[in-house]
Amino acid sequence: MDPILVLEQSLNGLQFGLMLFLLAAGLTLVFGIMDMINLAHGSLYMIGAYLAAAVAMATGSFWLAVAVAMGGTAVIGVVLEVTLLRRLYQRDHLHQVLATFALILMSNEAVRMIWGPTALALDPPPSLAGPVELLPGLYYPAFRLVIIGVGLLVAVLLYFLVSHTRLGMLVRAGASNREMARAMGVRVSLVFTIVFAIGAALCALAGAMLGPLFAVQVGMGESILILAFVVIVIGGIGSIRGALVGALLVGMVDTVGRTFLPMWLRAVLPPTVASNLGPALASVLIYVLMAGVLFWRPQGLFPARG
Amino acid sequence: MGALLEIGQLTAGYGATQVLFGIDLAVGEREVTTLLGRNGMGKTTTIRTLMGLARATGGTIRFRGERIDNLAPERIARMGLAVVPEGRQIFPNLSVEENLRAFAGNRCAAADPWTLDRVYAFLPRLQERRRNMGNQLSGGEQQMLAIGRALMTNPHLLILDEATEGLAPLVREDIWQCLHTLAAQGQAILVIDKYVTRLIALAHRHTIIERGRVVWSGTSAALDADHGVWHRYLGV
Ligand SMILES: Nc1ncnc2c1ncn2[C@@H]1O[C@H](COP(=O)(O)OP(=O)(O)OP(=O)(O)O)[C@@H](O)[C@H]1O
Ligand SMILES: [Mg+2]
Numbered sequence: 001m002d003p004i005l006v007l008e009q010s011l012n013g014l015q016f017g018l019m020l021f022l023l024a025a026g027l028t029l030v031f032g033i034m035d036m037i038n039l040a041h042g043s044l045y046m047i048g049a050y051l052a053a054a055v056a057m058a059t060g061s062f063w064l065a066v067a068v069a070m071g072g073t074a075v076i077g078v079v080l081e082v083t084l085l086r087r088l089y090q091r092d093h094l095h096q097v098l099a100t101f102a103l104i105l106m107s108n109e110a111v112r113m114i115w116g117p118t119a120l121a122l123d124p125p126p127s128l129a130g131p132v133e134l135l136p137g138l139y140y141p142a143f144r145l146v147i148i149g150v151g152l153l154v155a156v157l158l159y160f161l162v163s164h165t166r167l168g169m170l171v172r173a174g175a176s177n178r179e180m181a182r183a184m185g186v187r188v189s190l191v192f193t194i195v196f197a198i199g200a201a202l203c204a205l206a207g208a209m210l211g212p213l214f215a216v217q218v219g220m221g222e223s224i225l226i227l228a229f230v231v232i233v234i235g236g237i238g239s240i241r242g243a244l245v246g247a248l249l250v251g252m253v254d255t256v257g258r259t260f261l262p263m264w265l266r267a268v269l270p271p272t273v274a275s276n277l278g279p280a281l282a283s284v285l286i287y288v289l290m291a292g293v294l295f296w297r298p299q300g301l302f303p304a305r306g
Numbered sequence: 307m308g309a310l311l312e313i314g315q316l317t318a319g320y321g322a323t324q325v326l327f328g329i330d331l332a333v334g335e336r337e338v339t340t341l342l343g344r345n346g347m348g349k350t351t352t353i354r355t356l357m358g359l360a361r362a363t364g365g366t367i368r369f370r371g372e373r374i375d376n377l378a379p380e381r382i383a384r385m386g387l388a389v390v391p392e393g394r395q396i397f398p399n400l401s402v403e404e405n406l407r408a409f410a411g412n413r414c415a416a417a418d419p420w421t422l423d424r425v426y427a428f429l430p431r432l433q434e435r436r437r438n439m440g441n442q443l444s445g446g447e448q449q450m451l452a453i454g455r456a457l458m459t460n461p462h463l464l465i466l467d468e469a470t471e472g473l474a475p476l477v478r479e480d481i482w483q484c485l486h487t488l489a490a491q492g493q494a495i496l497v498i499d500k501y502v503t504r505l506i507a508l509a510h511r512h513t514i515i516e517r518g519r520v521v522w523s524g525t526s527a528a529l530d531a532d533h534g535v536w537h538r539y540l541g542v
Contacts (some may be wrong), residue, residue: 169408173397181396183357184409185383185459304399 026199
C-alpha cells in the first residue's frame with residue numbers, strides 16, 4: 001500500500017474527526033445534562049456556515065466571517081434555548097424529537113428564503129489555498145492543516161474548561177447527577193444556557209471551517225448530525241473525552257474505510273462485485289463500529305453517569 | 307430560640323401514591339433535631355420534599371420565616387439548606403477536592419466560614435484522598451465527603467439522611483464524632499438515623515413518624531424515659 005496515500009488519508013480522517021468533535025461536544029453535553037435530544041444541533045451548524053459565507057462574501061475576510069458566525073450562532077442558540085428548548089427538557093424524548101425536527105424544517109426554509117436554494121461558496125483565505133509539502137512527495141492542502149490545528153486547539157481549550165474550571169465542575173456534576181447538583185445549589189438551567197451557547201458557537205466554527213471543503217447548502221446539517229450522534233453514543237453520553245475519542249474513531253474509520261475498503265475488496269473479489277460492494281460496505285462501517293463498541297460497553301467508552 | 311425550619315401539615319407523594327399525610331416538624335437555631343421511624347415510613351420523602359426534589363401537595367414549609375415549599379431545589383439550597391443524602395450521591399466524575407470546591411460558598415454569612423483547609427483539618431482522610439475521583443472512595447470516605455461537601459456551602463441547616471448506614475462500626479463512630487463536634491459548634495442539624503441511643507446523646511428533640519404521620523415528638527429526656535415508644539414505633 002502506498003504510504004503517502006495512507007498518511008494523507010489519516011490526516012483527512014483526523015481533520016474530519018476533529019470537526020465532528022466540535023459538533024459532538026455540544027450535543028453530548030446537551031444530551032448528558034438535560035437528557036434532551038436536540039436534532040436542531042445540525043441546523044446550528046448550517047446556520048453557522050451560512051453566516052460565515054455571507055460575511056466572507058461581504059467583507060472578504062475569512063477569519064472575520066468565522067468570528068461573526070460563532071458569535072451570531074451563539075446568540076441564535078441562546079434565544080432558541082431560552083424561548084423554546086427549555087420547555088422541552090421535562091418532556092419525553094419523542095416530544096423533543098418531534099419539536100426539534102420541526103426546527104430543522106423551519107431553519108431549512110428560513111435559510112432558503114434568505115439565501116436562496118443554490119449552494120453558497122465559501123473560499124478559504126487565499127494564503128492557505130495552496131498545498132504544503134509535508135514530506136517529500138506528500139503535498140497536503142494548507143487549509144486542511146489549519147482545520148486540524150483549530151480542532152486541536154479547541155479540544156485543548158475545552159479540556160481545560162471542563163476539567164480545570166468551576167464551570168467545568170458544575171457541568172460534570174450536572175451531567176452525572178442533575179438532581180443532586182440542583183440540591184447542592186447549582187443553577188443547572190443557567191449552566192445549561194452557557195453550555196448551549198458554547199455548543200452553538202462550536203457548531204458554527206465547524207460549519208465555517210468545513211464550508212470551503214463541502215458545499216454550504218440547505219440540508220447540510222442533517223447528514224453530519226447523524227454522524228455526531230454516532231460519535232456521542234460511542235463516546236458515552238455526557239462525556240467530552242468520550243466525544244473526542246469517538247469523533248476521532250468515527251472520522252478515521254469513515255475516511256480511511258471509504259478509501260481503502262474498496263481497494264482491499266478489489267484484491268479478493270471480482271471487479272464488478274467489488275465496485276458495487278465497496279462503497280456500500282464503507283458507508284456502514286461506522287455503524288458496525290458503533291455496534292461493536294456498544295456490544296462491549298453498552299454505556300459507551302467513557303460514560304459520564306457513574 | 308427562634309424556629310429555623312418549620313414544617314406544618316405537609317403532604318406529599320409520588321404520582322398518585324400519597325406518602326406524607328400531614329407532617330409537623332420544627333428545627334430551632336443551633337438545635338439538633340431527629341426524624342425517626344421504621345423503614346419506608348416517609349423520612350426520605352420528607353427530606354426530598356423539603357429540598358424541593360419532590361412536590362408538596364399541601365401544608366407549608368418555612369425556612370427562616372420564608373415559605374419555601376415547592377421552590378426550585380437550587381433556590382432552597384442557596385438559602386442555606388444542605389443535605390447529606392441517602393446513598394451519599396457523590397459525583398463520581400469529580401475528584402474529592404472538586405466535590406468540595408464546586409459548591410463552596412458562604413450561604414449563612416458565617417464570620418468564620420468552612421473553607422477547604424478547615425474541612426481538610428476536620429476530615430483529614432479527605433485530604434489524603436483529595437486527588438482521587440469520587441467513585442474510588444470507600445463507603446466511609448464517601449460519607450465524609452458528602453458531609454464535607456455540605457459544610458463547604460456553609461448552610462444554616464445541615465440535613466443528614468442515614469449518614470451511618472452501611473458503615474463499619476469504627477467508621478460509624480467517626481461520623482458520630484463529627485456530628486458531636488458540629489453540634490457543639492452550634493450548627494443546626496436535622497438528622498435521620500436508626501441508632502436511638504446515639505441520637506438521644508446527640509440531639510435535643512425528636513419526631514417519630516409512621517406511615518407519613520407524626521406519632522410522637524418530644525425532647526431527648528422524654529424519649530429516653532419512654533422505652534415503650536422505642537418499641538412501638540421504632541422496633542428496637
Ligand atoms: N420514587 C418513588 N416512587 C414511588 N414510591 C416511592 C418512591 N420512593 C419511595 N416510595 C415509597 O414511599 C414510601 C416512603 O419511602 P421513604 O423513602 O420516604 O421512606 P424512609 O422512611 O426514608 O425509609 P428508609 O428507612 O427505608 O430509608 C415507601 O412506601 C416507598 O415505597
Ligand atoms: Mg430513607
